[in-house]
Every structure is written in structure tokens, then in C-alpha cells.
Amino acid sequence: xxxxxxxAQPLKHSTPALVIGCWEDNRDDLxxxxxxxxxxxxxxxxxxxxxxxxxxxxxxxxxLGKLPAERLVLVGLGKKAELNDERIRQASGNxxxxxxxxxxxxxxTALHLAGKETPAVExxxxxxxxxxxxxxxxxxxxxxxxxxxxxxxxxxxSDTVNQDRARVEQTEIICQAVQLARDLVSHPGNxxxxxxxADTARELAERHPLKCSVLELDELEKLGMNALVAxxxxxxxxxxxIVLEYHGAGGKDRPVVLVGKGVTFDSGGISIKPGAxxxxxxxxxxxxxxxxxxxxxxxxxxxxxxxxxIIPTAENMPDGKAYKPGDVLTSMSGTTIEITNTDAExxxxxxxxxxxxxKYRPAAMVDLATLTGACVVALGHLxxxxxxxxxRLVDALKRAGERCGDRVWELPLWDGYGEAMKSDIADxxxxxxxxxxxITAGWFLKQFVGKTRWAHLDIAGTAWSDxxxxxxxxxATGVGVRLLIEYLRELTKGK
Numbered sequence: 001x002x003x004x005x006x007x008a009q010p011l012k013h014s015t016p017a018l019v020i021g022c023w024e025d026n027r028d029d030l031x032x033x034x035x036x037x038x039x040x041x042x043x044x045x046x047x048x049x050x051x052x053x054x055x056x057x058x059x060x061x062x063x064l065g066k067l068p069a070e071r072l073v074l075v076g077l078g079k080k081a082e083l084n085d086e087r088i089r090q091a092s093g094n095x096x097x098x099x100x101x102x103x104x105x106x107x108x109t110a111l112h113l114a115g116k117e118t119p120a121v122e123x124x125x126x127x128x129x130x131x132x133x134x135x136x137x138x139x140x141x142x143x144x145x146x147x148x149x150x151x152x153x154x155x156x157x158s159d160t161v162n163q164d165r166a167r168v169e170q171t172e173i174i175c176q177a178v179q180l181a182r183d184l185v186s187h188p189g190n191x192x193x194x195x196x197x198a199d200t201a202r203e204l205a206e207r208h209p210l211k212c213s214v215l216e217l218d219e220l221e222k223l224g225m226n227a228l229v230a231x232x233x234x235x236x237x238x239x240x241x242i243v244l245e246y247h248g249a250g251g252k253d254r255p256v257v258l259v260g261k262g263v264t265f266d267s268g269g270i271s272i273k274p275g276a277x278x279x280x281x282x283x284x285x286x287x288x289x290x291x292x293x294x295x296x297x298x299x300x301x302x303x304x305x306x307x308x309x310i311i312p313t314a315e316n317m318p319d320g321k322a323y324k325p326g327d328v329l330t331s332m333s334g335t336t337i338e339i340t341n342t343d344a345e346x347x348x349x350x351x352x353x354x355x356x357x358x359k360y361r362p363a364a365m366v367d368l369a370t371l372t373g374a375c376v377v378a379l380g381h382l383x384x385x386x387x388x389x390x391x392r393l394v395d396a397l398k399r400a401g402e403r404c405g406d407r408v409w410e411l412p413l414w415d416g417y418g419e420a421m422k423s424d425i426a427d428x429x430x431x432x433x434x435x436x437x438x439i440t441a442g443w444f445l446k447q448f449v450g451k452t453r454w455a456h457l458d459i460a461g462t463a464w465s466d467x468x469x470x471x472x473x474x475x476a477t478g479v480g481v482r483l484l485i486e487y488l489r490e491l492t493k494g495k
Contacts, residue, residue, distance in 0.1 A: 018069035021114035092127025093470030177297035178478035185476035189265035208299035232314030234322025239314035261369035262288030262313030269342030286463030287368035290480035374437030388455035406483035
């Protein structure tokens with residue numbers, strides 16, 4: 001979707017549709033002027049409760065020539081005192097859904113005028129671009145009838161076009177990255193293989209100032225990454241370790257390292273999952289997708305930071321060569337691991353990747369993984385689980401999540417939880433009881449980060465949505481990308 005910025009009065013602007021924000025408990029000047037031009041129609045809609053301005057509500061009105069805009073799209077903002085950027089994002093997403101339903105491809109918006117205009121411009125663009133996303137790659141019928149957006153025009157009050165255009169361009173870069181992550185997660189497992197992820201990383205390195213290296217099976221075996229290798233042994237598609245480097249700060253600045261779980265399909269292995277819903281296990285590489293997309297965004301934004309993205313990737317399948325419950329693996333760190341459940345495979349590929357990452361002497365390290373169903377039980381689908389060994393890093397991610405709307409919730413990581421992960425015959429076992437399962441998995445990962453400042457994001461409940469949201473259709477969400485970029489931007493302020 002093309003985004004244009006012009007200085008114009010909304011009531012004098014000709015457009016197929018004009019989006020305006022409406023309060024539940026207040027009427028601003030724009031609403032009053034539109035109401036007057038339409039002979040009190042908007043007021044009557046409010047009085048009849050046809051449209052009250054509640055959050056997540058929309059209403060389309062034909063102006064019948066009484067305004068230059070052919071239609072008004074009224075978008076509820078809720079109570080005025082509760083307005084924030086996330087409310088604006090959600091309203092923008094709701095607006096584009098209403099426009100899609102009416103098949104209006106080009107429109108203008110004054111929604112940002114409801115808030116503080118400059119920051120609201122970014123929120124409006126973000127909500128619009130994220131809300132207009134659709135994954136239709138494999139649909140072959142009725143292509144000529146398929147709807148697509150063409151252009152959105154932002155109406156500005158004053159001549160801040162150049163300043164706002166720069167903000168819009170940055171928002172577009174971030175949203176393109178989120179769309180990449182959504183695409184990767186949405187592709188089926190027979191397409192988005194470990195090789196496909198590796199090729200995607202190579203393509204990103206060709207288009208952006210990134211350095212890419214892919215460690216193949218023989219290299220993983222030489223390095224002693226036996227945990228990663230074991231998870232992929234039952235598949236014809238070999239495991240790989242993908243590494244992307246971005247040197248935005250140059251010099252000897254220590255990098256931030258991002259590690260993303262990349263299980264391209266998780267059958268559970270020998271501890272096979274139930275058949276119902278197994279098709280969604282193509283999403284088990286959501287963490288890896290988020291890291292690839294974040295690297296693209298960081299390079300596109302030219303962030304002044306050194307960054308390394310590491311994606312351990314494998315397909316977890318049952319086979320005569322597959323690893324088994326009862327096996328003992330020696331990880332790259334030398335720690336031995338008894339396998340009690342082959343469906344607890346994510347922590348195995350991550351433990352080798354986290355140990356490998358220490359070669360970069362990270363200033364901080366964050367991993368993202370669709371790791372545990374227990375996190376879904378604990379937090380549902382509205383927040384990602386957050387754990388870590390450094391409170392400053394944990395707090396920085398929490399603040400970033402509140403600002404961008406990718407919300408996280410901190411879980412404890414006390415040593416007492418580690419009792420469940422002790423093995424009778426090895427140093428650790430890879431799965432304990434169901435009690436506190438997301439935390440015991442996080443504790444397991446903690447054993448492989450050394451003294452590095454580290455945080456773990458369990459995105460099992462947030463990487464995929466079973467129902468459409470204002471800023472995301474049903475399916476892949478691209479969670480983690482905006483959170484990480486917001487965190488990295490904060491780190492680089494003043495540079």
C-alpha cells in the first residue's frame with residue numbers, strides 16, 4: 001500500500017473515504033464539523049446507539065455529496081482519557097478491515113489528529129499496514145476478484161511533511177519486516193524447510209548490509225552441536241545453524257545477539273503429538289522468523305548497533321534414525337542431557353545455539369521461541385512469557401513491549417525450579433513434569449548462557465492467532481519483531 005502525506009483540511013479534501021476517530025465520551029471539532037455538514041446525522045447515530053465511539057467499533061456513512069469525501073469511516077477510540085498509541089494502532093487496523101469489507105482500495109485518514117499528531121502518525125501507519133496484511137500465496141481461485149489496497153493519504157494540519165515522511169518510511173520498514181515474519185510462519189512445512197530459511201537469510205544478506213553464514217550438518221557435528229543434530233536426525237531435511245551479522249556501530253562494540261528457535265515442523269518425534277491440530281506445528285519456527293525479520297529491519301533502519309542473529313533450525317520427525325526417549329546427548333557446552341521427551345526439542349536446539357553465541361561476547365542476548373504449551377496455559381494469547389538473568393534487560397524488554405503493543409509478562413526463574421530438570425544418569429534431562437513447564441524450560445536454557453546478560457521470550461501463545469485481530473488477520477502474527485526493534489532503538493538513542 002502506498003502512503004502519501006499532504007497538508008489539507010479534512011472537510012475540504014476529496015477522497016473515496018475519510019477515516020476519522022470518534023470518542024465515546026467526547027466530541028472533537030472534526031466530529032462536530034462533519035456532523036454539521038451531514039445535518040446532525042452523526043449525533044443521531046450516537047443517540048440511537050448505532051455508533052457510540054466504543055473502542056474496536058466502526059461505522060461507514062455515505063455523505064451523499066454533502067462533503068468532498070464520498071464516505072466517512074467512523075472509528076471508535078473509546079474514552080478520551082484512555083487514548084494511547086496502541087489504541088490508535090487498533091483503531092487503524094479496524095478502519096482498514098471496514099474498508100476491505102466495503103472494497104475501498106484508496107482512502108484518506110485524519111485518525112492521527114485525535115492524538116498528539118506527530119507520534120500518532122506512526123501509530124496510524126503501523127496499524128494500517130499491519131491490519132491490511134493478508135497471506136494468499138496458495139490461493140489460486142478468483143484471483144481477478146481478490147481485493148488489494150492501493151493508497152492511503154495522511155492529512156496533516158501543518159507543513160511537517162518531510163519530518164513525518166521520515167517517520168512513515170521507518171514505520172514501513174518495520175511493518176515490512178513483520179510481514180516477512182508472518183509470511184515465513186504461514187508457509188507450510190514442505191516449503192519453509194531448514195534450507196528455505198537458510199536461503200531467505202542469504203537473500204537478506206544480498207539486499208542489506210548483512211553477512212550470512214550457514215553451518216551445515218558436517219560442521220555442526222565437528223563443533224559438537226549434538227543436541228541440535230539429534231533433533232534433526234529423523235528428517236530428510238538436515239539441521240542447520242544460520243548466522244546473520246550486522247555491523248551498524250562498527251569498531252569493537254560488543255553486539256546484541258538474538259537467537260530464534262527454527263523448528264520448521266514439529267511432529268513431536270518419537271514422542272509424537274496427537275493428530276488434531278498438528279498442522280499448526282509449521283509455526284514452530286516463529287522465533288527464527290522473528291530474528292530474520294528483525295535483522296532485516298535493523299539493517300533497513302540503519303540502526304547504529306552491532307547485531308548478530310542466530311537461528312538453529314531443524315525438522316523434528318519420527319524415523320529409524322530419530323533420537324529416542326532414554327538417549328543421552330552431549331551438548332556443545334559439554335553438558336550431558338537425558339532425553340525424557342522428544343517433543344521437548346526446542347530447548348535442545350537452543351542450548352547449542354546459546355552456547356555458540358557466546359563466541360561473540362554479547363553485550364546482551366535475547367532468545368525467542370515457541371517453546372512451551374505451558375506458557376499458553378499460563379498467559380493465553382495476549383502476552384509472551386519473559387524470563388532472564390538480568391533485571392535491567394528484562395525491564396528494558398517490558399518497557400519496549402508496553403510502548404509497541406507486543407506485550408510481555410515476567411515469570412520467575414528461581415533456582416528451585418531447576419530441581420525438576422535434574423537427571424539420575426546425566427547432568428540434566430530435557431523435560432520435567434507439567435508443573436511450571438514454561439519456567440523449567442527457561443531454567444534449562446539458563447544453564448547454557450554462561451555469564452551473558454540474557455532474556456528468554458516464550459512466544460508459544462502469541463506467534464499464531466486463531467482469530468482475527470485489528471492489526472492482524474487470523475494466523476501468523478509476526479510477534480517479537482516490533483518488540484525487538486523498539487528495544488534496540490532505545491539502546492541506540494543518542495548515538
